[in-house]
Structure formats: structure tokens, C-alpha cells
Amino acid sequence: MEQEPIRVGLMGLGTVGSGVVRLVKNHQEDLWQQTGRGISIERILVRDKGKERSVQVDSGLLTERPEEILQDKGIDLVVEVMGGIEPAYTCIREALEEGKHVVTANKDLMALHGAELLSIAGDKGCDLFYEASVAGGIPVLRALTEGLSADRISTIMGIVNGTTNYILTEMARKGTPFADALAKAQDQGYAESDPTADVEGLDAARKMAILAYLGFHTHLALDEIPVQGIRDVTTEDIQFADQLGYVLKLIGIAKRNEGKMEVSVQPALLSGEHPLASVDGVFNAVYIHGEAVGETMFYGPGAGEMPTATAVVSDLVTVVKHMELGVNGRGMVAPYCEKRWKSPREIFSKHFLRLRLADEAGVMAGLTSVFAEAAVSLEKVLQVPISQGGEAEIVLITHTASQHQLETILRRLDEMPAVRQLMSHYRVEGGNG
Numbered sequence: 008m009e010q011e012p013i014r015v016g017l018m019g020l021g022t023v024g025s026g027v028v029r030l031v032k033n034h035q036e037d038l039w040q041q042t043g044r045g046i047s048i049e050r051i052l053v054r055d056k057g058k059e060r061s062v063q064v065d066s067g068l069l070t071e072r073p074e075e076i077l078q079d080k081g082i083d084l085v086v087e088v089m090g091g092i093e094p095a096y097t098c099i100r101e102a103l104e105e106g107k108h109v110v111t112a113n114k115d116l117m118a119l120h121g122a123e124l125l126s127i128a129g130d131k132g133c134d135l136f137y138e139a140s141v142a143g144g145i146p147v148l149r150a151l152t153e154g155l156s157a158d159r160i161s162t163i164m165g166i167v168n169g170t171t172n173y174i175l176t177e178m179a180r181k182g183t184p185f186a187d188a189l190a191k192a193q194d195q196g197y198a199e200s201d202p203t204a205d206v207e208g209l210d211a212a213r214k215m216a217i218l219a220y221l222g223f224h225t226h227l228a229l230d231e232i233p234v235q236g237i238r239d240v241t242t243e244d245i246q247f248a249d250q251l252g253y254v255l256k257l258i259g260i261a262k263r264n265e266g267k268m269e270v271s272v273q274p275a276l277l278s279g280e281h282p283l284a285s286v287d288g289v290f291n292a293v294y295i296h297g298e299a300v301g302e303t304m305f306y307g308p309g310a311g312e313m314p315t316a317t318a319v320v321s322d323l324v325t326v327v328k329h330m331e332l333g334v335n336g337r338g339m340v341a342p343y344c345e346k347r348w349k350s351p352r353e354i355f356s357k358h359f360l361r362l363r364l365a366d367e368a369g370v371m372a373g374l375t376s377v378f379a380e381a382a383v384s385l386e387k388v389l390q391v392p393i394s395q396g397g398e399a400e401i402v403l404i405t406h407t408a409s410q411h412q413l414e415t416i417l418r419r420l421d422e423m424p425a426v427r428q429l430m431s432h433y434r435v436e437g438g439n440g
């Protein structure tokens with residue numbers, strides 16, 4: 008006898024929700040072959056029922072009242088693709104408490120309330136999956152929780168925000184001004200409804216919090232992650248990086264050595280040979296180094312309608328498979344590692360600095376003595392000819408130094424009258440060290 012279809016309540020019909028509707032419709036036969044069940048979208052929550060939609064749906068399915076999904080006993084599974092914290096948090100909580108499985112793409116919510124929601128899901132025997140929340144169409148959460156579950160992860164480095172990677176690529180390749188590149192990313196549906204979170208690095212920080220949680224088996228709060236966005240990155244910074252053999256990317260870095268970790272998000276220079284250096288446009292990639300496996304990299308489209316919908320609907324398929332096996336809500340491992348952070352003396356990298364100096368005798372000697380006193384040597388130095396009032400510009404890359412050493416150098420440079428301006432400074436990343 009043919010089984011009843013799985014009844015889905017979809018919350019949100021924007022970029023991702025529209026992709027979910029299209030994918031469920033167009034891949035119905037494949038989905039049926041894999042699960043033995045049809046998938047039926049029974050209700051769709053939106054803010055405004057009267058709004059014109061890019062995807063065709065029966066207008067009778069639309070509702071502006073979450074309770075029409077949450078209190079409908081016939082709905083087995085809720086897909087939350089509204090975004091933001093509220094009402095998404097309350098809806099997911101209520102759905103789980105009603106015994107409904109949940110699939111979400113919401114990294115803001117999972118980074119903030121993931122632990123609590125996963126615990127409710129476990130108690131209720133429900134699945135809560137969130138693959139789309141990190142790196143759009145790349146199944147990297149599954150790679151961490153299943154494919155690499157036997158290993159001890161030492162490094163997770165990611166280009167995990169499609170919007171900023173798209174902007175930086177446009178700036179590097181075509182010299183497109185920042186604002187124009189951002190407008191293009193918004194047109195393509197990559198950016199969040201308020202792109203501040205993309206540009207300021209917060210979206211990437213939320214994704215790194217989720218990756219570090221799964222990779223290092225410990226909870227970390229968002230405000231523990233130092234974050235710097237790309238608003239101050241200039242095309243000159245990108246060009247100088249290029250001249251020195253590096254590319255500039257917004258990078259999430261999570262490393263753990265001897266039980267201590269560091270997690271941060273910042274624009275950073277990558278050497279041309281680094282596996283992440285060639286990841287351009289809206290593409291994302293997550294580089295993972297495990298003690299046993301060595302280097303791995305997961306690459307793909309990090310945002311956009313259909314890639315993100317693929318991750319959402321794949322989660323949905325897993326929930327249905329679990330329903331068939333009767334194993335929903337099982338197999339979640341509670342975090343078991345102690346949270347210990349590295350101090351600034353234990354965080355190492357090379358550093359890129361751009362300085363505007365007085366063009367006077369002895370200034371270079373003064374500058375190099377600041378680095379020498381901090382026991383930091385220089386790997387590359389570029390003197391840039393400028394024709395403005397007796398000033399010179401220097402671009403340099405240090406050898407590996409601790410964050411503490413860098414802070415000492417920056418303080419000393421700030422005290423030197425001959426240093427007119429610190430134009431920019433970025434972390435420089437090589438391999439997995």
C-alpha cells in the first residue's frame with residue numbers, strides 16, 4: 008500500500024523558500040525513490056500574503072498566522088526559512104514541543120540558541136537539522152558530524168560568506184567600488200535582507216561558531232569571537248597584497264592546539280598557494296585539517312536560491328529516512344570538550360602592514376628597530392613611490408609572530424612621530440600551522 012506523503016509546513020517564501028518549493032516540485036520523483044514517501048507542502052507562512060511571488064504557489068496555501076502550521080496536527084515537519092531570531096525562535100521551539108521535526112537555514116538562530124533547541128529536539132525525539140545554515144549548498148556540517156567524526160580536528164578555515172567573497176572578487180578583478188559590488192550581491196539574492204551582518208563579518212562569525220562547535224565539541228558564545236568585516240578594505244590593499252603574492256579574503260579561522268582554541272573572523276591575506284586562495288565569487292569553501300586525515304577541503308556555492316534549497320531539502324530527506332527507521336532525535340552528541348582559549352601569546356601568524364611615513368633620513372632605521380625590539384623579522388618590504396608632501400608609503404609582511412608581539416609593535420608605531428598613519432593591517436595565513 009502506498010504511504011501517505013510527508014506533510015510539510017514551510018515558514019518563509021523568500022529566496023530560499025522559493026527554491027524549496029521549486030526543488031520539491033521538480034525533484035518529486037527522485038525524492039520519492041529515496042524515501043518511499045511523497046513530500047507535500049501543506050501550508051506556507053509569509054509576512055504579506057498579497058505580495059507578488061517569483062514562484063507559483065496555490066494562494067490557498069499561504070498564511071500570515073504561524074499557528075496554522077504549528078497547531079496543525081497533520082503537519083509532520085516544519086521548514087523554517089524566515090531568518091532572524093524572532094519569530095523564528097518561538098516557532099521552532101513550539102514546533103519541537105508539538106513533536107514536529109524541524110529543518111532550518113537560520114545561522115543567526117542556531118549560533119545563538121542552537122544548544123537549547125537541539126536539547127529540546129533530543130528530549131522530544133525530533134530531528135533538528137541545519138545544514139543550509141553554513142556555506143549554503145556545501146554539505147560541510149554532515150562532513151564534520153559524520154565523515155570526519157573519527158578524527159580530532161585541529162583547523163577549520165573558511166570562506167563562509169558568499170556576499171563578501173563576491174564583493175572582494177569584484178573589487179580585485181574589476182576594481183568595482185565596494186557599494187556597487189554590494190548592490191550586485193543583493194540583486195542576486197546572496198546578501199541577507201539587512202546586509203550589515205554580511206559586510207561586518209557577523210554572518211561569517213555565526214557560521215564559524217557553528218563549525219567550531221561541531222569540530223571542537225564545545226559551546227562558544229558569539230561575543231567570544233573577535234570579528235572584523237570588510238568595510239574598510241580598499242582596492243589598494245587588494246592590489247598590494249597581489250603584488251606580494253597574496254589574495255585578500257574574509258576568512259573565518261578556528262584552530263585548536265593542545266586543547267586550547269582560537270576562533271576569529273577577519274579580512275586576511277592568503278598565500279597564492281593556499282587551497283582557499285582560488286575560491287572566488289559567491290563560492291564558499293571550508294578547509295579542515297584533522298590529526299588523522301590531514302588536509303581536506305569542501306567547496307561549492309555558499310548562497311543563492313537553489314544551492315541553499317538543496318541543503319534544506321536534503322535535510323528534509325534525512326528526516327523522512329529517520330522517520331521510516333524510527334530513529335529521529337537520536338545520535339546527537341552533547342559537547343564534551345572543555346572550553347579553553349589561547350592567549351594572545353599563543354596565537355601565531357604572519358602580518359601585513361601598510362604605513363604612511365615621513366620621507367626623512369633615519370625613518371626606515373627607526374621602523375626596523377621597532378620590529379627588531381619585538382623580536383619580529385620582516386619577510387617582504389615594498390616601498391611605494393608617492394608624490395605627496397614629503398611622505399612615503401611602506402607595505403610589509405612580517406615573519407610569523409604572536410598576536411602579543413603584533414600588539415606591541417602597533418603600540419610602538421603609534422608613538423613614533425615619523426609614522427603618519429597606519430593605513431591597514433591584516434593577518435596573513437599560510438598552511439595549517
Ligand SMILES: NC(=O)C1=CN([C@@H]2O[C@H](COP(=O)(O)OP(=O)(O)OC[C@H]3O[C@@H](n4cnc5c(N)ncnc54)[C@H](OP(=O)(O)O)[C@@H]3O)[C@@H](O)[C@H]2O)C=CC1
Nearest residue numbers: 019020021022023053054055088089090112113310311315
Ligand atoms: N539567501 C541565501 O542565499 C541564504 C540564506 N540563508 C538563510 O535562510 C533564511 C532565509 O533567507 P532568505 O530566503 O534569503 O530570506 P528572504 O528575506 O528572501 O525571505 C524571508 C521570507 O520569510 C518571510 N518572513 C520573514 N519574517 C516573517 C515573519 N515575521 N512572519 C512571517 N513570515 C516572515 C518573508 O515573507 P514575505 O515574503 O511576505 O516578506 C519571506 O517570504 C535566513 O535564515 C538566511 O540567513 C542561508 C543560506 C543562504
Ligand SMILES: N[C@@H](CC=O)C(=O)O
Nearest residue numbers: 168169170197199310
Ligand atoms: N548572506 C549569506 C547567505 C548565506 O548564508 C552569504 O552571503 O553567505
